[in-house]
Amino acid sequence: MKLKQLAHARQDYSYGFLDEFAKRELRRRMLKAIALPGYQVPYASRELPIARGWGTGGLQVTLSLAGPRDTIKVIDQGADDSVNAANLRRFIARMTGVETTDDTLRATIIQSRHRIPEERLREGQVLVLQVPDPEPLRHVQPDIAKARAMHADADYAQVWLGLYEQLVRFGRFMNGASYPVIVHNRYLMSPSPIPRWDTPDLHQAAHLTLLSAGREKRLYAVPPYTDVRPVEFEDVFFAVEDQRGRICMLSSARNKFMDELPQPDGSSRFRISDTGYVAKLLKPDQAERGATYYDDDGRFYIEGFIKNNTAV
């Protein structure tokens, strides 16, 4: 028998672009991250034919998870059709042969930048979030080594001091996207720059969330059915962005997360940011619609979890 017969046929790329060692390393890091919810696990971020900062962290996770039977959805700020999302989707499909979809319910892996879809994810689905900056303590402790010691000690007093200062100066919490959360009663975590509206979706979620920062070479996870609580005071509460009074110009729906489109006359129109969901609203007979995190009156599906969903 000849060596040539024993070896694989030559291929231009490994399956999923990354070589087998890289994928194995990433999977091991993911397992560790799942075992320590919210803990940032370092990994060797590989070179990809896409520049750092354009979703390479999420991409590496997706590429090492995807198999031929997966169905993948990629969104950027809720949109399936943005250039970046389309670019990543095409690359993933070419390298893994997976099927792609815009339908949240059909996808097995959803890679996203800055949003969680409006329809509730279910058991078995994986949400991969692209993370520009994984360190929630960055603005209180720029020294990474010290920040890691603070995580080790669960020394998060300065985060609440930050909240105190916001209340004293502005009368309300000023954090927008990337609202810090405590995971499993232990680690402080940045949920990536998702709006506050999406942050509660991570609490006791049925799906697995993997968050990965390619440039910073850190990944972390929220396993299914894990407590994820936004930082707040016992007497002043976390609040989501107020979507009341906003009506989607395409679907006339309310109480979903809206993009604001400024008009020439100074007014604003609104459009549901989750394009896959809008498509379903517009063609109700063509696709099954799942239960959403917020109902049509803006109530979050876990009663009492958001104690204040009326503020700005």
Next chain:
Amino acid sequence: MILLPQLVQTTPLLRVSGLHKRYGAVVAVEDVALDLYPGETVGIVGESGSGKSTVLRLLNLEEPPDTGTYQLDIAGYVADNIFALDRLRRRELQLRHIGIVYQNPHHGLRMRVSSSGNVAERLIMAGERRFATLRSAARASLAVSEFPLERLDDLPARLSGGMQQRVQLAKAIALKPALLLLDEPTTGLDVSVQALVIDTLLRLRRERQIATLIVSHDLGVIRTLSDRVLVMRRGQVSSAGLTEPGARRPRNTRIHSN
């Protein structure tokens, strides 16, 4: 070492012995021993570079000594050499039972955090998570240190030196510590402001009776505030004695009656 006779029977709150610390070739502290009794204020004087601040830093557990034992008569820590505690217990002790005021407010305060926030931070660190409680406790503590309450939420950078020291003091006493360390709390202030801060410290001493170590260049300050004085020279305690009885408040009777 000379002690007030009536104090001899009580257990000291703080007992330090064999304290050594060197930085490279510089011997900063050499074989210092020190007792501090409940409610007592002890002054440390000495020329520049004699190791006074280093002693306070060591007692505040900011850095480890080369050798030394440090005992505190505080529930939960009685049998321990404080220097040998693990990091978390050290931090817990430092947070709950020791307060410190530095000569330079930049060491003791976060300049980009409001004055009340600086004080509230101590309570947050101790686990308080109610905004209303933080607010009222910070206000109360600042009131005790006679800080002008209308400036409650000003940044320390916008305050006068005397006010900054009062914020430091409020922060130091916010959790009602057993031990208060004052490192030249009035040095660098105008004489008139100095006098006011000293008045506050005197009142605090009368009302709270926190065991206090105060470091100063200024013998007058030490004389006004402390019961006993230690003189440091080249890292060692070169002499110890009572401050002039005539100049002191009549404290002995009160301690005696405890």
